[in-house]
Amino acid sequence: MYAKNAWEAYSKAELKEVMNFADDYKEFLSKGKTERECVKLAIEMAKANGFEDINNCMKLSQGDKVYITNKGKNIALVVIGKNPIEKGVRVLGAHIDSPRMDLKQNPLYEKDGFALLDTHYYGGIKKYQWVTIPLALYGVVCKKDGTNVTVNIGDDPKDPVFGISDLLIHLAQDQMTKTATKVVEGENLDVTVGSIPLKGEDGDAVKANVLKLLKKKYDIEEEDFLSAEIEVVPAGNARDYGFDRSMIAGYGHDDRSCAYSSARALIDQGECDYTTIAVLVDKEEIGSVGATGAQSKWFENTIAELINLTDIYSDLKLRHAMENTKMLSSDVSAGVDPLYESVSDKKNGAFLGNGICFNKYTGARGKSGCNDAMPEYFAKIRQILDDNNCYFQTAELGKVDQGGGGTIAYILGNYNMNVIDAGIAVLNMHAPMEIISKADLYEAYKSYKVFLKDV
Ligand code: MN
Ligand code: MN
Secondary structure, eight states, X not given: OBSOOGGGGOOHHHHHHHHHHHHHHHHHHHHOOSHHHHHXXXXXXXXXXXXXXXXXXXXXOTTOEEXXXXXXXXXXXXEOOSSOGGXXXXXXXXXXXXXXXXXXXEXXXXXXXXXXXXXXEXXXXXXXXXXXXOEEEEEEEEOTTSOEEEEEEXXXXXXXXXXXXXXXXXXXTTGGGSOHHHHSOGGGOOEEEEOOOOTTOOSSHHHXXXXXXXXXXXXXXXXXXXXXXXXXXXOSOOEXXXXXXXXXXXXXXHHHHHHHHHHHHHHHHOOOSSEEEEEEXXXXXXXXXXXXXXXXXXXXXXXXXXXXXXXXXXXXXXXXXXXXXXXXXXXXXXXXXXXXXXXXXXXXXXXXXXXXXXXXXXEETTTBTOOOOOHHHHHHHHHHHHHTTOOEEEOOSXXXXXXXEOOSHHHHHTTTOEEEEEEOXXXXXXXXXXXXXXHHHHHHHHHHHHHHHHO
16 A cells, blocks of 8 residues: 555554554663664564574574574574575564764763763764753673673663753853854763762762762773773653654664564564564664674675575575575655655655655765665565555655765665665654654554565
8 A cells, every 4th residue: 555644544453453563662662772782672572482592503494483693782583484595585674773872982070060971972963952851871891801791770760860961041142153063062962970079089079989889880990981882872761652642752763663673573474485584783873884784794694604504505505595685674764744844855755654664765965875776676565565455655865965864775785685775754863752653663564574475
């Protein structure tokens, strides 16, 4: 069903399913504040549904369900199908990193009676959106003795929260004349973490007191921040949005809404003709680089492992497998915002409630850096979506020359596999509070299931 509002068609029973699915997702989103937390949640989901750690498997055959993790920041859920891996697999690929601020390696300092943590922002953010909101800290501190301390503070109602200050309006005459990129400077995104001085301490007594508390709570020293990865994210749970509860407000819909619906689709669809994989990657927001990003060899290695566990391995089989694979790059799209209509071409814009959104291409300027999917491939997808009563729409990321963006689609496209972007339309993308429609979340889930089975 192309470009129609899904809400109008739902029966009472379907409406209940839509709302229930959204409730499950809200729980995932509220807990999955970082890529590491999302991997933990995905492992829980997988185990609860009979998936095994691939490291425990000597051999795999049709119907087997396994998961593979990479450095605690990637996961692939796999259901082995009837056809050999060489014939290609069916992949849903989403990213589980979201824009945020990371603590610097040497973050803690004291100024004017406050202890603060210095940060470096991650991904594309409007910096002014991240001040004067409650923030939480998540991550790991890796100590020299080989132990890792998990940090998770700000989301339990009993926890304190943190925050970044902004200048009071009364004294902001100069600040208010600055452009939006400068009104809050990146170097000023420092998080306030304390104000009680340690008794009997001479210099930087507030900082000393914070260090004392960190020692007591986590058994860490100041130097341990050097090998830490602490992410500063919005505190608080995902909530229903609107009188009609049709939408969800939360941090990290980009791209955890697609990550969750992809993982659930893979789990709920079960065994298919082709082997099916839901892969959740890191680092998309900074260019899919590094060991845990989509450009890493990890996914290719994972396919090699799967061939080895189901067949007699050869390099040629691996190349065939990659080339014969069909994939949806499960990533979000920009929804048309009624307050900022002018940046969209509404004939080619995504509307909240019109179902899963396909982007044949993203990129910037003259489609620069995009994947530009094959029309033959999308024709087949249209057919199976219509056959299965899934609501879908197509969109571009805004008007021509209005800006742009990218996803992981082109990276897998480099293997000569068919890939197209397919995900959920978001309002306020990359803001601390993003908005999606529950109908789109549900239609994405339905469409992902159909894709795994029928494409
Ligand atoms: Mn994304
Ligand atoms: Mn993004």
